[in-house]
Amino acid sequence: MSIIISNEEIAKDIYLMTIEGEYQGKMGQFYMLRSWNRYPVLSRPISIHNIDNGSIQFLYKVFGEGTRMFAELKSGDSIGLEGPFGNGFPEPEGKVAMVGGGIGIAPFYFAAKHIPEADVYLGFGQEAYLVDEFKQVARQVVTNVGRSIIEDIEPDQYDMVYVCGPHGMMHAVADKAKHSSAKVYVSLEKRMACGIGACLVCSVICHEGNKRACVDGPVFLAEEVNFDAENGL
Amino acid sequence: MSIIISNEEIAKDIYLMTIEGEYQGKMGQFYMLRSWNRYPVLSRPISIHNIDNGSIQFLYKVFGEGTRMFAELKSGDSIGLEGPFGNGFPEPEGKVAMVGGGIGIAPFYFAAKHIPEADVYLGFGQEAYLVDEFKQVARQVVTNVGRSIIEDIEPDQYDMVYVCGPHGMMHAVADKAKHSSAKVYVSLEKRMACGIGACLVCSVICHEGNKRACVDGPVFLAEEVNFDAENGL
Amino acid sequence: MQRMACKIAGVHFNNPVVMASGTFGFGKEYAQFYDINKLGGISGKGLTLQPKAGNRGIRIWETPSGMMNSVGLENPGIEMFLEEEMNFWETIEPAKIVNLGGGSIEDYVQGARLITEDTYKRREQGLHGVDLIELNISCPNVKQGGIAYGIKTEIAREVIREVRKATTLPLAIKLSPNAENIVEMAVMCEEEGADAVSLVNTFSAMKIDIKRRRSVFDNGYAGLSGPAIKPIALRMVHQVAKHAQIPIMGMGGIASSEDAIEFIMAGASVIQIGTYNFMNLRAGEEIIAGIEAFMEQENIQSLDEIRGIV
C-alpha cells in the first residue's frame, strides 16, 4: 500500500491523484489501482499521468463505483497499485502528434515531458483543464472544447500520431490518417482482470488474431487493429 | 447520512464516535449503523453510548470487517444510522446496579446519566478506559481489570441489576442473583438483519417461546431467558 | 402511476414491486419508515399449518455481498395469522400474498384450504382476504428423508397437484434455485395449473467455523440470498421466461431499480425484494421511484413494452 499525497478535483468529476514513492514507467503504460480490500473484486487500470522523483500521478474521471471510491480518498489515505503494465507508446521517430480526447489526455502529460518537441492536441467535451500544465512541457498545445479534436489535426504533417480517447475517436483518427504517411498508435481501453496477460479477458481483435490489451497493448498500431470487428469496451 | 464530528481510538481497538445531529433514544436502545453503501450487506447494531444536544456517541470495539470500516472514518466523513431500536433498560424501581463487561460498558454511560444514583461496575480485560468519564456521571464506580467483575457485585444489595457483556458473564450474573430479590436485566447480543422485528434472525429462546432481540429486546429479564438453550451469538 | 400496473392471474398490482417472503414480516414494521401502500404487493412471512419455533443456533451469517439464513420457518401458524395479521392486511392496499410452507403434502393441502375458506368468508363479509397463495416448495419433504420438494420435478408435481385441487385462489409456486432443472420445474407448474412461479428462493450454501471445525449453522447448510446471487437468479428467470408461458415473480439479489428492470426485461411480470430491505429500510419506496424515473426517461408507457425484451 502506498500513501496518497493529494487527490483533488480539478474539473467536474476529474481528479488528479498524487501518490508517494519511487515509481517506474514509460509513457502510455498503466497501473492497476485499488483503494479497497475485497470489494469491488477487480482493480482499475489507470494510465501514468506523470512520474516525478518521489511521486506518481494519475488523472482520472469518476465513472462508476471504483473511480467514485478513488474520489473519496484524502491525503494520508492508502492505496494499492501494481505496475507499470503494458507496452506504452513507442519511442519517437520523426515528428510526433499526441491527440487526447476527454480523459484520454491523461497519458500525454508524461509523454509530452518525454518528447517536448511533439505537438499536443487536447479535445474536451465541456470544460478544458490542465492546459497550462501541458503548455509548460509541450512545444505546442492545441485545445478544443465542444467540437471534435479530429478536425484540428492534419496527419500528413506528422510521422507518428499517438491517440487516446473514446473508441470512435481513435477509429476516426486512424481512418483520417489512412492515406497519409503518418503511423497512428491508439491506446485502447478494454476491461481487465489480471492486467498481466494471464486471463485473456482483454483480447483485442487484430488482423493477425487476438492480442492482449494489457501486455501486447494498450498501445496498438492502428492498422493492426480490426476496427470492423473490435468495438472497444 | 449524518456527519461525523470525531472518531477517536481511546484504548486499543476501542473507538468513541461522535455524530452530529439531534437524536432520540433511551438507555439500552441501539442504532443500526452503516458507513458504506453496498458492501457489506448488513448494518451493525451499536448501543447508544451518549446523547447530547446536537450529537450522539457510540463506543465500539473493532471486531470484524464492519467495525474496522467504522474505525477508518474521520471527522467530516458521513455515516448512515437508523434508530433508535429495541426496548432499552426499564426505568429504575429502587436501587440499581449496572454491570458492564468489556465493550458491554457502552450503554451504561447514557444509563448512568439517566440514573445518577446507580452503582456502576466496569470490568475490563486488560486496560481500563472512560473510568473518569463514568465517575463524572455516576454516584459510585467500581472497576476491575483482569479479574471477573462478577465477584465484585452483591446482587442482594440491589433491586435491579442491569448487565451487558459477554454471554457467559450475563448468564453468570443471572445465576448469582437467582436467590436474591434483585431483578436482573441482560442486554443480549444477537446477529441482526432488519433490526426492526420483521425477519426473525435474532430470535432469543425464552421460557415462553422465542422473542426478537431487536424489538422485544435487546434487554430481557434474565429469568425469562432460557439460558440452557440460548447460547448467544 | 397507472403505467406501472401489472396483473398476474387476474390479481392487480399497482406496480411490479413486491416484498419477498420472510424479509418483510407482514409489513407492519416497515410501515414506520414509509407508506407501504405504495407497494405493488407483499408476500408475508412463510406460514405453516402448525406454529414453528424455527431453528436453534446461529440463524444468519454474512457473506461477500450476501447473507445466509437458517430461520427455519419460525412462524405463528396459519390460524394465528388469519386471526391476527389478516386484520392488518385488510387495511392496506398492496396485493396480499400468503407464502405457504409445509412438511407433508397434507400440511400444504390443509393450509391452502384454511386460507381459501377464510378468504371466501371474508369476501362474503365485504372484506378482501388473500389475493394469491405462494407455495414454498423448498421445505423438506418429510417422507423423502428431508430432501426438499423443490429439487426434483416429479416430487414437486405431487404437492402442486394436490394443492391446486385444494384452492381456487390464484396459486404461485415458489421455485428453488437448487432445483435440478428449473425450466422443467416451471413447465410442470404450468401443466399442473399453477398461475405463476416465483423464483428464486435461496441457494443452499455453507459456512464452516474453522476454529470450531463445524458448520456455523446447527442445520449444516443455510440459504444464500442478496446481491451475490443476482447474476444467477437473473439467468434462471430469463431461462424460464424463454421456455415457459407462466407469469414470473422474479427475485434474487435485487438491490436497485436497475436490477429490478433487468428482471423485468428478462421476463418477470413482477419482481420481489428480499435482502435489500435489510440494506435499506426504505427499499420498496426507492425502487418504485427508480423504475418510474427510468420509464419517464426512456418514454416507456407500459412495462409490457420491455417485459421479456431480452
Next chain:
Amino acid sequence: MQRMACKIAGVHFNNPVVMASGTFGFGKEYAQFYDINKLGGISGKGLTLQPKAGNRGIRIWETPSGMMNSVGLENPGIEMFLEEEMNFWETIEPAKIVNLGGGSIEDYVQGARLITEDTYKRREQGLHGVDLIELNISCPNVKQGGIAYGIKTEIAREVIREVRKATTLPLAIKLSPNAENIVEMAVMCEEEGADAVSLVNTFSAMKIDIKRRRSVFDNGYAGLSGPAIKPIALRMVHQVAKHAQIPIMGMGGIASSEDAIEFIMAGASVIQIGTYNFMNLRAGEEIIAGIEAFMEQENIQSLDEIRGIV
C-alpha cells in the same frame, strides 16, 4: 513445509494450493510477482484440440463480490501448447495440470491422446511431462444443440468413458455447478474410473444492459466466479465429499487462507484459486503462508487431520 503435502492419484502436491484454469495462464506472468515454485500445482489455461479465438464482444463484467467471464476458451490449441508452453513447465516444480476442453467427444479424446503421448515421450527423455489431465465438461456439446456436457450425468458419462480409455494419465473431471445433480455426477466419475473431481467451475449467469435492452455478453449468458459464489461452492464440495469417495480439488470464490481451510475441512484434497489471483497478484503465496500459519497455531501435523472433518 512437509506437512502440507497432498497426494491425488499418485500425483504429489507440495501443498494443497493449486492455481485454477484460465486465471493463471501457464504461470509465467505471475512468476514476475512471486516464486511460483512455492505452489502446489498449476492448472493451465483451458486447451482445445484446435486453436480458438474465443468469444467476441465484452468478455468480463464485474458483479457484487464476483465477476462474470465469457472468454470462450480462447487458446492456442494443444499442439502449440506442447511445443511452446511445456518447455516452460518442465522448468517449474508445481504439479502440472492440463485443463482440456472440447466441442465433440472426438475432440476430447484426441486431445487427451496427444497430451498422453507427449508426456510418455518426454518421460522417455528424462523429462517430466504432465501430471494430470483435468477434463472440463462445461463445454457445449455440439451434438446436443450446444447444451454443456456437464449438466446431465448420462451425457457426461459418455465423454468421460471415452476419455478414460484414451489416457493412462491421472484424470480429474472438472464439474459444473450447473449440473442437475452434482453428487450423482461425482459418483458417476468414480464409476467411470476418474481419479478426482474438480469443483466448481463457473455458474451460468446473466447481466442485462437496460439502456441497450440486451445482454452485455454477445453469448447471452456468462460464467460467474469469485467470493460471491463461495458459500454455494463450499456446500457442493461438502455434499460430494459426504456421498462419494473420489478425491476433490475444491474451488469457487476462495479468497483467503480461511476460505481454503474451509474447503479442506469440507473434504477437498487440494484447493484451487481462480478469481482471487485478480484481487491479489500474490494470492498463491499469501494463501500458502496462511494455511501454514493456521496449522502451526492449531498444531496440525498433517492436513489429513482436518480434511473432511465437518
